[in-house]
Amino acid sequence: MIEASSISVGYGTHDVLTDVSMTIPSASITALIGPNGCGKSTLLKSLAGLHRVREGEVRLKEKSIGRWSRKSIAREIAFLAQSPEAPEGVTVGQLVEHGGFARSGLFHGVDRTSVLDALEMTGMKDHADRPFRALSGGERQRAWIALTLFQEAEMLLLDEPTSYLDMGHQIEILDLLMKLKENQGIGIVMVLHDINQASQYADRIIALKDGTVQADGTPGEVISAELVQRLYGAQVSILPDPTGLRPFCVPRGRVSGQSTRPVATSAV
Amino acid sequence: MTQYRFVALALGLLVLGSAGFMTSWSAGAHETTFTQTLAYFTGDDGSNTAFSVRQLRIPRSLCAFGVGVALALSGALIQVIVRNPLGDPGLTGVSAGAAFGVAITLTLITPSPFALTLAGFAGGFAAAALTFSISGAGRGAAMQPVRIILAGIAVSVFFLGATSAVMVLARSSMQTLYFWLVGGFINRGWGDVGLLWPVLIVCAAAIFMLAPVLRLLRFDDTMAMAMGVRAGPWRLVAGIFSVALAGVCVAVAGPLSFVGFIAPHLARLGLGSRAGTPPITIWLLTTALFGGVLVLWADCAAKLFLNGRVPAGVFTTVFGGLVFLVMARRGLADAR
Amino acid sequence: MPARYKFLLLFFLLAAACLLSLRYGAVAAQWSDLADLFSKEPGPVARAILQFRLPRVLCAIVVGLYLALAGLVFQIVLRNPLADPTIFGVSGGASFAVVLAMNLVIFFSGSGLASGVATDFLPMGMVPPIALLGALCATAAVMALAWQDGLSTMRLVLFGAVVAVILNGFVMALVLSLSEARTELAILWLAGSLYARDMANLLPALPWGIVGIFVILLFARSLSALQFDATTAQALGVRTRLSVPVLIVAAAMLASSAVSVAGPVGFVGLLVPHVARLVFGANLQDRLVGCALIGALLVVSGDLLGRVAAPPLEVPVGIVTSLIGAPVFAVLMRQEFRKGTA
Numbered sequence: 004m005i006e007a008s009s010i011s012v013g014y015g016t017h018d019v020l021t022d023v024s025m026t027i028p029s030a031s032i033t034a035l036i037g038p039n040g041c042g043k044s045t046l047l048k049s050l051a052g053l054h055r056v057r058e059g060e061v062r063l064k065e066k067s068i069g070r071w072s073r074k075s076i077a078r079e080i081a082f083l084a085q086s087p088e089a090p091e092g093v094t095v096g097q098l099v100e101h102g103g104f105a106r107s108g109l110f111h112g113v114d115r116t117s118v119l120d121a122l123e124m125t126g127m128k129d130h131a132d133r134p135f136r137a138l139s140g141g142e143r144q145r146a147w148i149a150l151t152l153f154q155e156a157e158m159l160l161l162d163e164p165t166s167y168l169d170m171g172h173q174i175e176i177l178d179l180l181m182k183l184k185e186n187q188g189i190g191i192v193m194v195l196h197d198i199n200q201a202s203q204y205a206d207r208i209i210a211l212k213d214g215t216v217q218a219d220g221t222p223g224e225v226i227s228a229e230l231v232q233r234l235y236g237a238q239v240s241i242l243p244d245p246t247g248l249r250p251f252c253v254p255r256g257r258v259s260g261q262s263t264r265p266v267a268t269s270a271v
Numbered sequence: 272m273t274q275y276r277f278v279a280l281a282l283g284l285l286v287l288g289s290a291g292f293m294t295s296w297s298a299g300a301h302e303t304t305f306t307q308t309l310a311y312f313t314g315d316d317g318s319n320t321a322f323s324v325r326q327l328r329i330p331r332s333l334c335a336f337g338v339g340v341a342l343a344l345s346g347a348l349i350q351v352i353v354r355n356p357l358g359d360p361g362l363t364g365v366s367a368g369a370a371f372g373v374a375i376t377l378t379l380i381t382p383s384p385f386a387l388t389l390a391g392f393a394g395g396f397a398a399a400a401l402t403f404s405i406s407g408a409g410r411g412a413a414m415q416p417v418r419i420i421l422a423g424i425a426v427s428v429f430f431l432g433a434t435s436a437v438m439v440l441a442r443s444s445m446q447t448l449y450f451w452l453v454g455g456f457i458n459r460g461w462g463d464v465g466l467l468w469p470v471l472i473v474c475a476a477a478i479f480m481l482a483p484v485l486r487l488l489r490f491d492d493t494m495a496m497a498m499g500v501r502a503g504p505w506r507l508v509a510g511i512f513s514v515a516l517a518g519v520c521v522a523v524a525g526p527l528s529f530v531g532f533i534a535p536h537l538a539r540l541g542l543g544s545r546a547g548t549p550p551i552t553i554w555l556l557t558t559a560l561f562g563g564v565l566v567l568w569a570d571c572a573a574k575l576f577l578n579g580r581v582p583a584g585v586f587t588t589v590f591g592g593l594v595f596l597v598m599a600r601r602g603l604a605d606a607r
Numbered sequence: 608m609p610a611r612y613k614f615l616l617l618f619f620l621l622a623a624a625c626l627l628s629l630r631y632g633a634v635a636a637q638w639s640d641l642a643d644l645f646s647k648e649p650g651p652v653a654r655a656i657l658q659f660r661l662p663r664v665l666c667a668i669v670v671g672l673y674l675a676l677a678g679l680v681f682q683i684v685l686r687n688p689l690a691d692p693t694i695f696g697v698s699g700g701a702s703f704a705v706v707l708a709m710n711l712v713i714f715f716s717g718s719g720l721a722s723g724v725a726t727d728f729l730p731m732g733m734v735p736p737i738a739l740l741g742a743l744c745a746t747a748a749v750m751a752l753a754w755q756d757g758l759s760t761m762r763l764v765l766f767g768a769v770v771a772v773i774l775n776g777f778v779m780a781l782v783l784s785l786s787e788a789r790t791e792l793a794i795l796w797l798a799g800s801l802y803a804r805d806m807a808n809l810l811p812a813l814p815w816g817i818v819g820i821f822v823i824l825l826f827a828r829s830l831s832a833l834q835f836d837a838t839t840a841q842a843l844g845v846r847t848r849l850s851v852p853v854l855i856v857a858a859a860m861l862a863s864s865a866v867s868v869a870g871p872v873g874f875v876g877l878l879v880p881h882v883a884r885l886v887f888g889a890n891l892q893d894r895l896v897g898c899a900l901i902g903a904l905l906v907v908s909g910d911l912l913g914r915v916a917a918p919p920l921e922v923p924v925g926i927v928t929s930l931i932g933a934p935v936f937a938v939l940m941r942q943e944f945r946k947g948t949a
Contacts, residue, residue, distance in 0.1 A: 053496050073500060091489075107483070134544075418940075421768075421940055426937070428694075580784060581784065589777060599766070
């Protein structure tokens with residue numbers, strides 16, 4: 004469980020997040036949405052202890068995250084950056100092995116079978132001995148997720164795991180995360196650009212703008228035409244899902260600017 | 272697979288190294304045979320030949336081998352820290368900075384070996400800091416290989432120029448000047464061995480202890496931290512060892528170029544990449560052996576060719592530079 | 608200030624630097640000795656000045672002028688603000704060719720060592736063409752190595768610098784095998800120096816340089832158009848296939864002639880065109896003249912600085928220009944990085 008209590012975070016003198024509070028439980032999927040530069044990525048990094056908070060406190064298992072060592076945080080929280088860079092020349096299996104660092108001592112042989120298990124879960128077992136460079140975008144993302152799984156942490160934080168992937172690969176990744184939540188009880192927080200994906204997959208959506216939380220709740224509670232306009236300045240119609248739980252946005256046009264040209268993609 | 276290749280490679284390098292040592296001990300003004308040389312190893316018969324083997328050739332060969340090992344490790348560390356296949360203490364300006372520190376201390380302050388080594392460290396650090404700030408690395412921007420090398424070249428040119436100016440004003444001979452511009456092992460003795468090897472052993476031990484951390488430093492900062500390693504401070508720690516190694520090498524042998532660049536690459540090539548990257552400890556060991564053998568043979572070449580007038584640094588520069596061109600031409604397309 | 612006045616000012620500065628250069632040096636001289644130069648029967652000091660310092664100052668002027676113009680042309684034609692003969696293989700190639708030729712002459716004649724004190728073992732007239740040949744080969748090699756769907760600024764500089772380092776290694780080996788004792792020979796061919804340079808060194812370099820300058824003036828309009836990209840230049844009516852190679856060869860002629868006189872004097876070709884642009888703005892004609900003046904001024908005053916730093920010792924002019932030039936190179940490089948072309 005990760006708790007943030009009224010944290011403010013900034014770069015230099017500029018505040019990116021002001022007075023944000025939230026609690027992230029395990030075995031759930033939380034999606035962070037909001038326009039570019041609203042502080043989603045910064046919030047995600049702060050929750051993983053990768054960014055210093057200026058005011059307030061992030062707590063991991065009731066203890067301030069600043070008092071955890073880097074290694075022990077890595078045992079609890081796995082984090083996947085937006086476009087991470089792999090070392091030159093590694094195979095997929097070797098890449099995944101690195102996730103074991105936090106659990107191992109200084110001198111430690113790698114357990115090959117559990118590497119394969121992690122790859123199995125992401126459907127990458129057959130690719131274990133392929134060079135990472137030779138993978139497609141979707142395969143790379145799955146290899147990275149296998150690395151985070153090999154970390155065997157309770158929480159998994161992902162920064163835009165579906166960006167730069169085609170639709171098939173996006174669905175593949177999201178289904179995988181869904182399975183991880185259900186089968187392993189992993190708590191997942193991810194930044195998503197696509198509000199409809201967030202609605203489809205998340206148990207909870209947190210909407211950010213200008214560094215403050217605009218809305219926080221289940222997709223059914225949060226997503227409204229009014230919110231989308233407030234976040235993105237885009238006009239949408241909401242199609243209610245038959246269950247009423249996972250509403251769907253259809254873009255109509257932009258209202259804040261001069262242009263009323265329809266936006267091609269949904270609410271980006 | 273990698274393990275077998277490593278054993279084969281290590282054996283090959285040990286044989287090459289032994290041959291290098293024998294050549295280095297036998298060749299010189301007093302030619303000696305293989306058996307004679309071995310005899311001088313245990314007993315001193317008071318002859319000139321015995322003196323030159325025991326007091327000149329053996330320490331010189333140990334210096335050459337040790338400097339090779341140290342430079343190779345230093346280069347390998349730089350390549351890991353800056354995530355950059357073009358890393359080398361010479362190319363990043365560290366060696367030139369160290370040379371300037373040593374030269375200015377030597378001519379203006381004191382010839383004490385410890386002072387010189389410290390001056391080498393200080394100069395090396397100053398140059399490294401300069402190179403990094405010029406390249407714009409560390410401001411959130413990724414450290415781009417080509418930028419660091421280009422910044423390193425500018426820093427290198429400046430410090431080598433300053434070194435030459437100091438040497439010219441100190442009326443040094445051409446041998447001394449060349450020594451401080453390219454590096455070599457002419458007249459290196461037991462004193463230099465005593466300076467080099469302790470630093471080398473300490474740093475090498477530290478580097479092998481750091482191996483698990485080094486593995487993660489090959490990722491970008493955020494991912495390395497997410498996996499449990501505070502990347503910034505550890506890069507700095509590893510950098511300190513790298514500069515310390517380069518600094519002591521310069522104090523002993525002047526700014527030899529390209530060894531730190533080619534040894535890690537030769538090791539990678541030798542260990543093969545079909546099974547992915549070799550385990551980092553095996554890679555570091557092979558790199559160290561390659562470096563030692565390379566510089567030992569460069570010094571043998573310096574003794575055997577061109578009347579022994581040309582320092583070993585010329586040979587490493589020419590050989591290493593050509594390898595660099597081939598590698599950079601092949602690899603830069605995607606490495607930039 | 609109109610460009611004319613700037614030229615005048617630069618001219619006066621250059622004249623002042625030349626006078627100071629004649630006045631100060633290893634041999635003590637007074638201003639009266641300079642005045643003595645024009646008398647009917649000059650004194651011994653004046654004669655020494657006439658014999659040693661005057662040729663040296665003339666060499667400095669010519670070397671600075673050649674290198675600066677070569678740098679300007681390289682920078683425009685290659686569209687590369689970091690281009691400079693020394694970090695570009697041109698100087699390295701020229702030095703290597705000359706030193707290699709010296710070695711070959713001695714190897715085949717066997718007796719060069721005794722004869723060569725001031726002549727450096729080679730007939731003087733042969734030096735510039737040999738240097739030019741070496742420079743052209745090295746330039747071609749660097750461009751071939753750096754070529755990858757065009758010539759990127761950074762690749763060109765990187766490969767040029769490494770080729771220069773390798774050639775430097777060869778020069779070092781050759782000089783050392785030539786003679787261990789002649790430090791000034793080593794300084795000359797590794798760092799660039801005007802030590803003991805006289806009219807015998809200068810005269811053979813003049814025709815090559817004059818031809819080079821003539822060609823540049825002939826192609827000045829094309830050069831001006833080439834400040835735009837190649838396509839635009841073509842659209843403006845420039846035959847790039849002709850003018851680009853011709854201009855590169857002309858610049859190489861200038862640079863290698865300079866090297867044949869004073870060795871690889873570093874960074875003049877890099878530095879001066881940038882200063883000239885700051886002073887004279889975009890007009891190419893003004894910049895050409897400005898480059899010539901500033902280049903000469905830089906080398907004359909660099910040489911002066913090197914000589915007065917600690918007489919009778921002297922710091923070679925190439926080291927002085929490198930110490931000034933390397934930081935400027937670093938600053939320019941940062942600007943390139945910001946533009947993101949690397």
